[in-house]
Amino acid sequence: MFKVMIHPADYDTVRPAVDRAFELFPIQIAGKKVLIKPNVLRSSKAAEGIVTHPAVLRAVVEKVEQMNAASIVVGDNPGLFDYGANEKSFKETGLMDAAKGYYQNIGNESQTVAFNPAFMPTVSLSKAVFEADIIISLPKFKTHGLTVITGAIKNSYGFLPGAQKARLHKIAGTPQRFHEMVVDVFRLRVPELFIVDAVVGMEGNGPASPDLRDIGLILASDNAVAMDAVIAAMMGLEPNRLRFLQKAKEIGLGECDLDKIEVIGALKKLPDFKIPPLGGEAIMENDAIQEMLHNKTLPRPYADPDLCTACGACIEQCPVTALSMNGDIPEVDADTCIICFCCQEICPEKAIALQ
Numbered sequence: 001m002f003k004v005m006i007h008p009a010d011y012d013t014v015r016p017a018v019d020r021a022f023e024l025f026p027i028q029i030a031g032k033k034v035l036i037k038p039n040v041l042r043s044s045k046a047a048e049g050i051v052t053h054p055a056v057l058r059a060v061v062e063k064v065e066q067m068n069a070a071s072i073v074v075g076d077n078p079g080l081f082d083y084g085a086n087e088k089s090f091k092e093t094g095l096m097d098a099a100k101g102y103y104q105n106i107g108n109e110s111q112t113v114a115f116n117p118a119f120m121p122t123v124s125l126s127k128a129v130f131e132a133d134i135i136i137s138l139p140k141f142k143t144h145g146l147t148v149i150t151g152a153i154k155n156s157y158g159f160l161p162g163a164q165k166a167r168l169h170k171i172a173g174t175p176q177r178f179h180e181m182v183v184d185v186f187r188l189r190v191p192e193l194f195i196v197d198a199v200v201g202m203e204g205n206g207p208a209s210p211d212l213r214d215i216g217l218i219l220a221s222d223n224a225v226a227m228d229a230v231i232a233a234m235m236g237l238e239p240n241r242l243r244f245l246q247k248a249k250e251i252g253l254g255e256c257d258l259d260k261i262e263v264i265g266a267l268k269k270l271p272d273f274k275i276p277p278l279g280g281e282a283i284m285e286n287d288a289i290q291e292m293l294h295n296k297t298l299p300r301p302y303a304d305p306d307l308c309t310a311c312g313a314c315i316e317q318c319p320v321t322a323l324s325m326n327g328d329i330p331e332v333d334a335d336t337c338i339i340c341f342c343c344q345e346i347c348p349e350k351a352i353a354l355q
């Protein structure tokens with residue numbers, strides 16, 4: 001049976017939860033090359049809740065140090081806005097200090113591997129991913145406009161360095177196909193352990209929403225599908241209806257039926273948890289309804305004039321050139337927009353909302 005740990009914690013007392021995770025999911029670390037991968041979406045302050053909190057990373061690094069790893073690498077490939085600013089993202093978030101000298105810019109060297117030809121014949125992943133004997137993934141408990149939740153499976157999307165993330169968004173084209181592609185990236189190298197920062201989570205229009213939620217938990221599992229099923233249930237979603245969990249289960253990556261997951265701790269639904277507007281659409285199984293909704297009724301992004309500084313970052317990063325400046329505010333061409341939410345993800349002012 002798959003197991004998921006739910007353990008109380010705050011950022012001053014993360015270590016007991018991390019110790020418990022290693023007890024419940026023992027891995028042979030001594031003599032092994034270990035890659036620790038936090039979620040470093042972009043440069044931001046730790047208190048904004050956009051990235052894995054430095055206290056969680058530090059606790060895991062110190063634990064792995066004590067277990068006599070042969071080598072430790074801490075790294076991630078930040079999202080669209082910070083392709084070329086890997087080091088800056090780690091410094092600004094406080095994750096550089098928490099990495100205790102083990103930080104590496106894993107975007108510098110990549111390795112090309114076969115991918116799903118329905119999307120692209122090959123992709124490049126950070127070489128560090130393939131060099132590691134053990135990968136410990138440290139997702140953040142957050143919502144995501146396109147995948148509804150961003151947890152254990154989605155954290156591996158950061159194995160892709162550079163502009164491939166945006167290219168794949170464009171190639172996927174629909175939310176359903178994006179769900180499936182995220183699983184195809186994940187399966188290229190499945191991490192051994194997942195420790196989720198749910199001390200402070202994010203709700204609403206994630207993955208860079210201003211709506212934070214005090215949850216006070218660290219979650220852990222050695223199975224990403226079970227882990228994400230528990231996150232989904234905590235958010236009030238039915239895990240079996242999320243397309244990326246369906247696909248991960250179909251191809252044998254794990255189990256998202258809560259009856260088949262042993263939860264060690266108290267699994268409680270978070271009251272009135274705000275999921276992204278797209279959440280309902282993304283979990284429908286019917287292809288025809290998906291396409292109809294995609295074409296006719298999906299929310300489209302718009303820039304809030306009270307927050308937008310007209311920096312142009314969203315326009316520059318839109319993978320299908322759906323945004324252009326109208327006076328001093330970006331406007332979206334609804335017919336061109338593929339609803340990838342890259343603009344929302346990169347906006348430094350959190351000015352992109354949905355209508």
Ligand code: SF4
Nearest residue numbers: 308309311312314347
């Ligand atoms: S919406 Fe955000 S990213 Fe786009 S121009 Fe305005 S501030 Fe910049």
Ligand code: SF4
Nearest residue numbers: 318337338340341343
């Ligand atoms: S406007 Fe925003 S959501 Fe639409 S395609 Fe461009 S980046 Fe993606």
